[in-house]
Each structure stands twice: as structure tokens, then as C-alpha cells.
Amino acid sequence: MTEQPLVEISALDISFTTKSGRVDAVRGVSFTMGRERLGIVGESGSGKSLTARCLLGILPANAEVRSRHIVFDGIRVDTAGEAEMRRLRGRRIGMILQDPKYSLNPLLTVSQQLCEMFSIHRVGNRAEARAKAIDLLRAVGFTDADRVMASYPHELSGGMGQRAMIAMMLMTDPDLIVADEPTSALDVTVKLKVLDTMDRMVRERRMGLVLISHDLNLVAAYCDRILIMYRGRVVETLNSPDLAAARHPYTRALVDSLPRLDRQVDRLKTLDRGADWTRWENAGA
Amino acid sequence: MLEVSRLSFSYAGRHGPVPILKDISFSVPRGGAYGVIGESGSGKSTLLRLLSGLARPVEGQILVDGAPAVRWSGKMRRRVQFVMQDPYASLHPLKTINSALGEPLRIHGERDIPARVEKALAQVGLDASFRFRFPHQLSGGQRQRVAIARALIINPEIVLLDEPTSALDVSVQAEVLNLLKDLQEERQLTFVLVSHDLAVVAHMCDRASVLHSGSIVETLEARDLRAGNCSHPYSKELMASARVGLPALEVEQ
Numbered sequence: 001m002t003e004q005p006l007v008e009i010s011a012l013d014i015s016f017t018t019k020s021g022r023v024d025a026v027r028g029v030s031f032t033m034g035r036e037r038l039g040i041v042g043e044s045g046s047g048k049s050l051t052a053r054c055l056l057g058i059l060p061a062n063a064e065v066r067s068r069h070i071v072f073d074g075i076r077v078d079t080a081g082e083a084e085m086r087r088l089r090g091r092r093i094g095m096i097l098q099d100p101k102y103s104l105n106p107l108l109t110v111s112q113q114l115c116e117m118f119s120i121h122r123v124g125n126r127a128e129a130r131a132k133a134i135d136l137l138r139a140v141g142f143t144d145a146d147r148v149m150a151s152y153p154h155e156l157s158g159g160m161g162q163r164a165m166i167a168m169m170l171m172t173d174p175d176l177i178v179a180d181e182p183t184s185a186l187d188v189t190v191k192l193k194v195l196d197t198m199d200r201m202v203r204e205r206r207m208g209l210v211l212i213s214h215d216l217n218l219v220a221a222y223c224d225r226i227l228i229m230y231r232g233r234v235v236e237t238l239n240s241p242d243l244a245a246a247r248h249p250y251t252r253a254l255v256d257s258l259p260r261l262d263r264q265v266d267r268l269k270t271l272d273r274g275a276d277w278t279r280w281e282n283a284g285a
Numbered sequence: 286m287l288e289v290s291r292l293s294f295s296y297a298g299r300h301g302p303v304p305i306l307k308d309i310s311f312s313v314p315r316g317g318a319y320g321v322i323g324e325s326g327s328g329k330s331t332l333l334r335l336l337s338g339l340a341r342p343v344e345g346q347i348l349v350d351g352a353p354a355v356r357w358s359g360k361m362r363r364r365v366q367f368v369m370q371d372p373y374a375s376l377h378p379l380k381t382i383n384s385a386l387g388e389p390l391r392i393h394g395e396r397d398i399p400a401r402v403e404k405a406l407a408q409v410g411l412d413a414s415f416r417f418r419f420p421h422q423l424s425g426g427q428r429q430r431v432a433i434a435r436a437l438i439i440n441p442e443i444v445l446l447d448e449p450t451s452a453l454d455v456s457v458q459a460e461v462l463n464l465l466k467d468l469q470e471e472r473q474l475t476f477v478l479v480s481h482d483l484a485v486v487a488h489m490c491d492r493a494s495v496l497h498s499g500s501i502v503e504t505l506e507a508r509d510l511r512a513g514n515c516s517h518p519y520s521k522e523l524m525a526s527a528r529v530g531l532p533a534l535e536v537e538q
Contacts, residue, residue, distance in 0.1 A: 043454035044425075187324035188481050188526040189519075214454060221529045257459035259488035261511055261527055267466070268459035268488070 005032045006176060006208045007055065010068040014050050014059065014232075025063075026050050027232040035175070037202060037209040039219030039240070041254070042229035048212050051229070052178045055210075056093055057085045073175060091121045094169030095178045096198070099185040100161030104153040110137075110164050111149035117171040129171075136167040140197050159190035166198055176208040184213070195222055216243070216254055228254070286315040286475045287336075287443055292345035294331055302343075305331045307500045309345070311492075315442070318469065318476040320486035320493030322523065328499040329479045333445045336477060337367045349443065363393055366436035370448040372428030376420040382406070382431055383416040389439050405434040409464060426457035430464065437468065446478045450485065462489060483527035487511050495520045 014026035026047040031038075040048040053059055054070060055077060070078040072088065080088075089095075097103040105113055111133060118129035130149075137145035140163040153161055162182060169177055179198065183191040199222055202209045213219050219226055220240045228236040228251045236248040246252055256269035292309040295302040306328045313319040323329040334340040336347060338357030347354045354361055369375040376385055386402045395401065403413045409430040420428055429449065436444055449465070450458040466489065469476060480486050486493045487510040494501045495517065503517040513524050 043456060189324065189522045192526050192529065216455070217529055254455060257456045259459075259462065259482075259484040261484045261487055261513075264511065265488075267463050270460045270463065271456040 004074060005034055005071075006073055007031075007033045007210075008069065008071040009051070009055075010070070012051065012054065012067040012070065013065070014047065014054065015064050016060075016062055017064070025232050026054075029229075029232075029234050030068075031227060031234065031237070033208060033210070033225075035206050035208045036225060037199075037211065037223040039211045039213065039223035039226040040229060041213060041216055041219050041226055043214060045231070046229040047232040048229050049180050052180060052210050052212055055176075055178065056089050056095060057082075058089075058095075087121075090117060090169075090174075091172045092174050093176045093178060094172070094174040095180070096162070096165055096169055096182045098181040100153065100156075100158060100165050101185070103165060104161055106153050108152075109149065110151050110153070110156070114149075114164075114168050114171055117168060121172050123172055132171060133167070136170050137164070139170075139201065140164075140167045141193070157190075158186050159194055162186060162194045163197055166194075166201060170201060170205070173205070174207065176210065177202060178210045178212070180212045181214070182211070183218070184215075191218075198222075216258065286313055286317070286350055287319075287477070288312040288348040288351075289336070290345055290348070292332075292335060292342050292347065294328075294335060294340065294343050305499050306335070306342075309496075309501055311494055311501070311504065313475050313477065315475055316469070316473040317492075318478060318490040320490035321477065321479045321496055322481065322483060322486055322493055323479070323496035324481055326498070327496040329496050330447060332496070333367065333447050333477070333479055336443075337365055337445055338362060359393060363389075363439045364441055365443045365445065366439070366441035367445045368429075368432050368436045368447065368449050371452045372425055372432050373420075373452065375432055376428055378420055381417050381419055382423075385420075385431065386416075386435050386438055389435060393439055395439070401438060405438045406431075408437070408468070409434045424457075425453050426460060429453060429457075429461050433461075433464065433468070437472075437474075440472075441474070443475045443477070446476060448480055449478070451480070451482065458485075465489070483510060483523060495523065 010030045012026055012029040013024065015022055015024045029051055040052065042048040050059060054065060055072060057077065059065060067078050069076060072093065114133035115126065115129040118124055133149060134145045137148050142148045148164065156164060182198065183194050186194060211219060211223055220243050223240055226238050226240055226243065227234050228248065230250045236246060236251045238246055246255060253269060253271045257271065259268060289312065290310045292306060294306040295304040309332065311319060321329050321332060335342050338354065338361065349361065349364060383402055386405055387398045390398050390401060402416060406413060406415055411427065411430055423431065450461050453461060468474060478486060478489050487507050491507055492504060493510060494504045497519045503515055503520045505515055509515065515521055515524055
């Protein structure tokens with residue numbers, strides 16, 4: 001691909017000052033992505049969500065951010081003002097969060113929430129908004145789109161809510177979707193349906209996807225490339241099919257610590273947390 | 286060791302009883318581990334509530350070592366202990382680890398409390414310095430170790446595990462599962478493990494039942510779980526979800 005990268009993050013540091021001192025949550029993260037499906041995997045506290053959130057400028061107010069640059073499709077996100085960010089957020093970069101119970105507005109119908117995306121970003125008139133909303137709800141697998149349009153979030157199940165959320169994010173035809181643990185609040189059998197829907201949408205519309213998850217299997221199945229984060233750093237970058245050949249000891253430990261259906265072991269491998277991985281840091285970046 | 290026969294449970298609803306569990310039967314030998322696989326609303330948590338005496342069955346009975354568990358006396362309760370899903374919620378935030386672990390001992394009128402608390406901590410791999418800390422000063426994995434220590438401190442024979450690792454990171458999950466397996470072997474504990482994660486169940490259990498809308502739809506041996514040998518459509522669906530990404534993780538031996 002010769003087009004310019006969709007996202008370019010260079011030397012990103014995010015830190016917080018707390019009562020007990022400074023916490024460096026993200027340290028020197030750099031990566032570039034095109035219109036591809038990029039997975040960010042790490043355990044809690046690895047900085048994966050913060051890294052993705054800084055693209056939308058929705059970090060907690062007390063976060064201190066430094067970077068060489070953060071660019072989204074030629075736009076300097078790191079120096080952009082609030083007005084410019086508002087034109088990006090929701091319009092060109094969509095975000096899907098963990099639990100639709102919290103990310104959908106409980107007081108508005110699905111129809112109101114989907115159409116609001118259109119009016120806020122002045123994409124089209126009300127009739128167009130409604131037509132597009134129904135189209136998208138059908139596209140994400142609702143056979144009774146009219147009924148869903150009139151429903152409130154509490155009338156939908158978790159999986160339905162998350163699919164409605166995906167439809168909502170697609171209303172403005174964004175270029176990038178950031179999905180932060182989009183299925184961890186869902187039941188296992190529903191999880192796959194939601195991921196398949198999201199995957200189909202992203203491929204059909206040639207969007208970029210940043211999928212954040214702690215689940216290595218899931219990311220390997222739904223992404224082209226994986227960044228492994230540990231303690232605020234990217235320790236390894238791999239193409240999904242090469243996961244089995246991962247070299248970094250942390251990635252290896254993650255792969256080996258999972259109980260596996262297809263392999264019987266007596267004891268699971270655990271992480272040697274005292275190991276000196278500093279020399280490996282950023283090896284894959 | 287544990288025998289459950291024809292267990293049913295329902296809540297009283299506005300329009301008559303709402304059935305939650307229907308005709309559940311299984312048995313677990315001493316030192317065995319039995320898995321219950323199910324999603325939200327399947328009734329798996331209710332099943333554990335019945336097994337621990339927190340709720341009474343409408344029909345059917347629970348036999349512990351051949352004796353029906355009818356009246357949940359203190360004696361019965363000390364034989365059956367419970368480890369809950371979320372260690373952030375199951376430990377009292379204002380009580381030290383020392384008082385959390387000492388409480389079951391005090392309730393059951395035991396002696397040598399400080400020494401036994403220290404011993405219980407050591408068994409789950411935590412040193413004595415943890416005694417006077419509060420839950421918020423511990424990581425998730427450490428808290429779950431404390432919850433396990435609390436369940437084991439009065440030497441139960443049956444331990445009920447409700448999604449014991451689903452709130453933990455995978456590397457911490459591995460540590461906790463290893464710990465549970467070691468303790469089980471050491472003390473010949475009988476486990477009932479509830480989980481939606483087939484790989485965890487296959488790793489820990491000898492047999493498992495798939496629970497769907499309050500009924501057992503299928504019971505599988507661990508090797509069938511591994512091989513994906515199941516016949517019920519719902520079990521097949523669970524199996525498909527559990528196998529996502531497996532080929533990509535194939536490690537060349």
C-alpha cells in the first residue's frame with residue numbers, strides 16, 4: 001500500500017502524578033497502522049487502553065501526555081484543539097466500549113441515539129438518518145430493525161446492545177474503529193457473533209480497527225497484526241499467524257499460561273515476574 | 286462424596302413459580318473435580334447457592350458423604366466452603382486479611398488463631414507480612430489467594446468455586462489454577478467448579494455438565510471436552526467459541 005498511514009504514533013509517554021509519586025503508564029510507544037486490523041494485547045495496567053484512547057483525546061484529565069507526534073490520517077491529534085477533536089471523534093474515529101449497558105444512553109431509544117450521530121456531525125437530514133440507521137441495524141444482523149429502533153437499551157440483551165453500538169459507530173462512515181474489550185461483558189456464545197459482525201463491517205467498509213483485549217486467542221483470530229504491551233511498553237509486534245513463533249519471553253509466557261483445550265498439561269506455566277525484560281523492551285517496535 | 290439428585294429450584298414470581306433449576310443430578314467422588322459450564326442465566330450460580338446451603342431446593346436432595354444436607358448446621362457448613370468470582374467484592378474492604386481469615390475460625394470456636402492464619406497464608410504462597418494489610422493493598426491474584434485461604438482455613442472437604450479466575454489476568458489465572466490443583470491433591474479436596482471457560486474446566490475437572498436454562502443438557506468427560514466430542518447443539522456452540530484462535534496458537538513441538 002502506498003497510501004499514507006492511517007495512524008502514526010511516535011514516542012508516546014503517558015504518566016500520572018499521584019500522592020505516592022509519578023506513575024509512567026505508557027512509555028515510549030510508537031507504531032504505525034494502515035487500514036488494517038491491529039490488536040493490542042496486554043494484561044491489566046499494561047497501558048493498552050490509554051494508548052488507544054489518546055487517539056481520541058479522551059484520557060483522564062490528570063494524565064500527562066508527551067509524544068513526538070500522534071497523527072491520524074494527516075491530522076496532528078497531539079496538537080489539535082478541542083473543536084478539531086470533536087470533528088474527529090465519532091465522525092472519523094468510532095469507539096466501542098466493553099459494556100453496552102454503560103455506553104448506551106438508557107434514556108434514549110436506539111433510533112434517537114443512532115440518528116443523533118447524524119445530526120451532530122451534520123451528515124444528512126432526519127429521513128436519511130433513519131434510513132441509514134435501519135440499513136445498518138439490518139447489516140449488523142437485526143431482522144426486526146424497526147422494532148429495535150424503537151427500543152430502549154434495557155430492552156436489548158448484551159449482545160444486541162453491542163451490535164446496536166456497532167451500528168451507531170458506523171452511522172458516520174468512520175475510517176477507524178477503536179474497540180476496547182468489546183466482548184468481555186458478553187457470554188461466550190454471543191461473543192463470536194458480535195466479533196464476526198464487527199469483523200465483517202470493518203472488512204466490507206475497508207476501515208482500520210484497533211482491537212484491545214487481554215484475550216490472545218481472540219485477537220489472533222480477528223486481527224492481522226498484534227502489539228504485545230507490558231508495563232507501558234510495546235514488547236513485541238507480530239503478524240497474527242506468527243504468534244506461535246513469538247520470541248519475547250513475555251509473549252511466550254502469555255501463550256503458555258493459558259489452559260488449552262487441545263493440549264493436556266499438568267501444571268500451567270506461570271510468569272517469572274522478576275525476570276529482567278528491560279533489554280527486550282521495544283525489541284519489536 | 287457429593288451427590289445431587291433430582292434437584293429443582295424456583296423463585297416465586299408474580300405469575301406463579303419461576304423455574305431456575307430443573308431436575309439436576311450428578312455425583313462427585315472424594316478428591317474429584319466436577320465442572321459446571323454455563324452462561325449467564327443458566328442457573329449455575331443458583332446451583333452453587335443450593336450446594337452451599339445459602340438457598341434451599343424446592344425438590345430433590347443433596348447428600349454429603351451419604352448424609353442428606355437438610356439442616357445446614359455449623360458442622361455441615363464447615364465441610365462445604367465457597368470461593369467466589371470476584372476477589373474485589375468478596376473481601377471486606379475495611380477488615381484486615383488477619384481478621385478476614387480469623388473470622389471463620391472464631392465462628393467455629395477454634396484455638397491458635399494467629400498461628401493458623403499464618404499457616405493458611407503460607408499455604409497459598411503469601412508470607413506473614415500480609416496479615417495486617419487491607420484488601421486494597423493487594424493485587425487481584427493475591428486477593429483471590431486470600432479468598433482461597435479463607436475457604437480452606439477450617440479444613441473443608443468440598444470446595445465450591447464460582448468462576449474463580451474470570452476476574453484475573455491470564456498469567457495470574459495460571460498461578461491460581463496451579464495453586465488450586467496442588468491444594469486439591471494435598472488435601473484430597475472435592476471441587477465443584479463453575480465456569481464459562483471450557484479450557485479452564487477441561488484443565489481442572491474430570492467431568493463436566495453443560496447447564497442451559499436450568500437443565501443439564503449434556504455431561505462430558507474431560508477428554509471429550511478436549512476432543513470436542515459433544516452432541517447437543519448448545520454444547521457445540523460453546524465448543525466453537527472456545528476453539529477460536531486455537532490453530533494460530535499451535536506450537537510446533
